Amino acid sequence: MAQEAQIPALGFLTVVEDAEHGLFGGYLVLNLIGRPLEFHCTTPVKANRAQQILYGPTLAPYLYGEQIAQTLIRKGAVKPRAVFTDQAAVLAARQHVDVPLVLAVDESAPQANGETTRRIDPPQTVLKRFGWGRQPLAVDAASAADEQLVLDRLSDVAEDFDLLEPFGRIREAIAEASRN
Amino acid sequence: MNFWEPRDTYADPAIGPTPADAFSPAPDVLPPPEISPPEVISYSAAELAVPCDIYPLGMQAALQRAPRFKVRTAVLNAAAPKVVSIPISRAPVKVRSFLFPALTEALLAKERGQQQPPPPPKPQPKPATPSSEGGQARDTRRVRMRPPRDIVKLEDRLMYLLEPPVETWLARESLSFPFQPFPYQLEGIAFLYPRTMAVLADEMGLGKTMQAITSVRLLLHSREVSSVLLVCPKPLVSNWKREFALWAPEVPVVVIEGDQAKRRFQWLLPAPVKIANYELLQRDQELVLAPDRHFDLVVLDESQRIKNRGSTTSQIVRSISRNRSWALTGTPVENCAEDLIGIFEFLSPGYLGNHMTPRQLGDAASEHVLRRTKDKVLTDMPPRLFRDVEIDLGPEQRESYRLAEEEGVLRLTEMGDSATIQHVFELVLRLKQIANFDPATGESAKLDRLKADLEEVAASGRKAIVFSQWVWTLQRLAKELVAFNPLEYHGKIPPKKRDGIIEEFRNNPNRHVMLISYGAGGVGLNLQFSQYVFLFDRWWNPAIEDQAINRAHRIGAAGAVTVSRFLAVGTIEQRIDEILREKRELFETIFSGTEPGRKLGLTQEEVFGLFKLKCPTGPIKFAA
Numbered sequence: 001m002a003q004e005a006q007i008p009a010l011g012f013l014t015v016v017e018d019a020e021h022g023l024f025g026g027y028l029v030l031n032l033i034g035r036p037l038e039f040h041c042t043t044p045v046k047a048n049r050a051q052q053i054l055y056g057p058t059l060a061p062y063l064y065g066e067q068i069a070q071t072l073i074r075k076g077a078v079k080p081r082a083v084f085t086d087q088a089a090v091l092a093a094r095q096h097v098d099v100p101l102v103l104a105v106d107e108s109a110p111q112a113n114g115e116t117t118r119r120i121d122p123p124q125t126v127l128k129r130f131g132w133g134r135q136p137l138a139v140d141a142a143s144a145a146d147e148q149l150v151l152d153r154l155s156d157v158a159e160d161f162d163l164l165e166p167f168g169r170i171r172e173a174i175a176e177a178s179r180n
Numbered sequence: 181m182n183f184w185e186p187r188d189t190y191a192d193p194a195i196g197p198t199p200a201d202a203f204s205p206a207p208d209v210l211p212p213p214e215i216s217p218p219e220v221i222s223y224s225a226a227e228l229a230v231p232c233d234i235y236p237l238g239m240q241a242a243l244q245r246a247p248r249f250k251v252r253t254a255v256l257n258a259a260a261p262k263v264v265s266i267p268i269s270r271a272p273v274k275v276r277s278f279l280f281p282a283l284t285e286a287l288l289a290k291e292r293g294q295q296q297p298p299p300p301p302k303p304q305p306k307p308a309t310p311s312s313e314g315g316q317a318r319d320t321r322r323v324r325m326r327p328p329r330d331i332v333k334l335e336d337r338l339m340y341l342l343e344p345p346v347e348t349w350l351a352r353e354s355l356s357f358p359f360q361p362f363p364y365q366l367e368g369i370a371f372l373y374p375r376t377m378a379v380l381a382d383e384m385g386l387g388k389t390m391q392a393i394t395s396v397r398l399l400l401h402s403r404e405v406s407s408v409l410l411v412c413p414k415p416l417v418s419n420w421k422r423e424f425a426l427w428a429p430e431v432p433v434v435v436i437e438g439d440q441a442k443r444r445f446q447w448l449l450p451a452p453v454k455i456a457n458y459e460l461l462q463r464d465q466e467l468v469l470a471p472d473r474h475f476d477l478v479v480l481d482e483s484q485r486i487k488n489r490g491s492t493t494s495q496i497v498r499s500i501s502r503n504r505s506w507a508l509t510g511t512p513v514e515n516c517a518e519d520l521i522g523i524f525e526f527l528s529p530g531y532l533g534n535h536m537t538p539r540q541l542g543d544a545a546s547e548h549v550l551r552r553t554k555d556k557v558l559t560d561m562p563p564r565l566f567r568d569v570e571i572d573l574g575p576e577q578r579e580s581y582r583l584a585e586e587e588g589v590l591r592l593t594e595m596g597d598s599a600t601i602q603h604v605f606e607l608v609l610r611l612k613q614i615a616n617f618d619p620a621t622g623e624s625a626k627l628d629r630l631k632a633d634l635e636e637v638a639a640s641g642r643k644a645i646v647f648s649q650w651v652w653t654l655q656r657l658a659k660e661l662v663a664f665n666p667l668e669y670h671g672k673i674p675p676k677k678r679d680g681i682i683e684e685f686r687n688n689p690n691r692h693v694m695l696i697s698y699g700a701g702g703v704g705l706n707l708q709f710s711q712y713v714f715l716f717d718r719w720w721n722p723a724i725e726d727q728a729i730n731r732a733h734r735i736g737a738a739g740a741v742t743v744s745r746f747l748a749v750g751t752i753e754q755r756i757d758e759i760l761r762e763k764r765e766l767f768e769t770i771f772s773g774t775e776p777g778r779k780l781g782l783t784q785e786e787v788f789g790l791f792k793l794k795c796p797t798g799p800i801k802f803a804a
Binding site: 006007025028029031033034037039040041042045048051055067068072075077078160169170172177180 | 273287334339
């Protein structure tokens with residue numbers, strides 16, 4: 001892991017799937033007023049045929065969490081108080097990093113196929129759900145102790161800090177970087 | 181009968197085989213299945229009267245013999261199956277990393293023992309309970325910064341792209357505002373902030389000043405700049421100082437003024453923002469262009485002042501050492517496309533050229549010019565109601581006008597090729613003055629109409645501003661309109677008295693009219709408490725007229741603003757009005773991408789054509 005500085009910061013990590021190239025991971029570290037401190041993104045990651053067959057339903061947690069998220073978080077120069085993600089599969093990285101990984105649930109996102117509920121956890125992930133203000137959050141049930149840890153670490157963060165907004169920035173940055 | 185009995189026991193020739201018999205197993209080969217006892221079905225002889233013949237063939241004995249099998253053994257010599265192992269390789273994931281200035285600052289501040297970032301707003305108690313109500317109420321229309329195309333380094337592009345939405349940033353930095361900015365103003369800030377070259381060309385009254393100040397404020401807070409020079413017309417210096425105190429109270433501002441020794445000292449002060457006027461730059465040329473003088477950002481207000489590339493002012497501002505160049509103007513094109521080219525010579529010399537068509541100019545400039553109009557961004561702002569008031573001159577005034585025109589045209593005709601465009605302009609001005617007031621009798625059809633309109637304005641307790649291009653016209657109006665308690669604001673009013681006059685007009689309910697010259701009151705005045713604007717005579721240039729109108733029609737206007745454009749029928753004013761309409765078309769061409777309907781500038785032929793005169797040779801640009 002890169003040398004980590006202790007600066008009040010929050011991490012945001014998401015993975016963008018590109019039909020042609022594969023998966024792009026993006027990791028943005030913000031200070032507590034929302035300004036960017038550092039940004040890391042991966043080159044495209046694509047599972048080969050053997051991985052697709054052999055990992056089966058565990059392929060997503062492997063690629064999103066073990067491969068991409070773990071690598072990105074380890075690249076950070078700043079150790080954030082917590083890393084938020086909008087994809088449950090990323091939580092699989094929690095067992096490989098020593099920072100709480102939290103799923104920020106966007107319940108206002110439009111639902112596909114007219115669904116009225118949104119499935120946030122892949123079948124193999126058991127989530128421990130909680131909330132920060134009106135923002136629904138969840139951690140991997142295997143790391144249930146993270147819930148209190150995260151709430152403590154968010155105690156001095158402005159309550160209107162939008163934990164979902166940074167993911168839009170990451171997606172735009174990934175698109176910008178991939179164009180270069 | 182029982183079907184499971186030996187066949188020969190039910191081969192009753194009298195009955196014969198039943199239909200079910202064909203599907204029954206041979207009882208002597210296979211044991212009867214373990215099923216429930218067969219059901220006994222009885223038929224009467226009458227029912228089963230099927231004829232049947234039995235022949236002895238000896239098959240029964242053959243079926244009772246045990247089968248005999250022969251066994252043959254084959255040896256298989258196949259080798260043991262091979263095992264193929266597929267490694268689940270874990271190729272290392274490549275990562276591109278970008279570190280931003282805020283991180284460096286935070287680390288440095290940490291080393292210094294300072295708290296970074298600045299303390300966020302005091303948090304409110306937050307219930308840590310799961311919610312089924314959905315996420316936080318999110319405004320998805322937030323304004324984000326976009327890196328301009330001329331920023332090519334990926335790290336720089338990402339730096340701007342990853343900044344938070346403008347409103348979030350302003351709120352987090354605890355930057356207070358006297359008023360909540362409009363969304364389009366936030367977009368203006370997002371436009372200016374990342375740009376090294378920018379023209380904010382919003383229509384008058386949309387708050388260019390606030391947008392520029394807030395952008396400067398953010399740049400100072402983020403330490404992207406530390407020294408800013410703002411240049412504006414002299415009458416607007418105090419206005420800028422006030423606006424900085426209003427929109428960026430924590431930012432120290434130094435106004436360059438006073439005698440030379442004082443100014444020399446002020447230029448050396450390490451203040452983050454310095455305000456200077458155009459006129460002063462000429463006097464302080466050596467100071468502002470000193471080799472060790474450098475600014476991170478130079479902002480030109482009313483940048484149409486440098487549209488003439490050959491002017492001393494333009495040459496000086498273009499020579500100032502700087503990293504970023506912003507221009508603020510409500511009239512990027514006053515007369516012709518060259519005005520815009522002149523402004524861009526300050527931003528990026530050679531970026532625009534005379535060889536470009538209006539459409540090419542518009543395309544090239546679009547990345548760096550932000551132009552909004554009230555109609556598009558302030559949909560809830562009170563409307564401007566235009567009235568073209570066509571006024572018939574009275575008999576005496578008409579006769580004076582006719583004589584003057586005939587005499588003038590005759591004189592120009594007699595001059596032949598020696599007539600210059602200056603001669604034509606002199607005649608135009610003379611005729612316009614007569615259209616205002618008859619010099620022989622003092623008759624004025626316009627004045628009569630103005631009085632009538634002002635009576636209605638005063639009776640309703642409202643206020644009006646009246647524009648003219650001549651001070652003497654305004655002074656004459658002041659005498660004639662004394663019943664309305666008018667105030668004057670023009671070049672003959674000492675600058676020190678002007679602010680007091682504005683305040684008097686604003687606060688005294690008995691002051692219903694202010695008489696303003698286009699030159700003195702065209703820019704920088706906030707008269708949004710006026711509901712009526714009268715253009716007693718017309719300026720050459722629609723942009724100047726718009727500036728005048730927008731003194732009243734701007735943010736804060738309480739109601740609709742009625743603009744009355746006086747036009748003396750059958751005079752030179754009507755012919756000029758046609759030219760003004762064409763100039764508006766030019767502006768629309770450059771800023772909306774449509775092709776022009778005609779040539780851009782007013783040619784010498786067209787100026788002479790005002791009087792149906794034959795033009796001397798050679799084109800000349802219109803000089804208004």
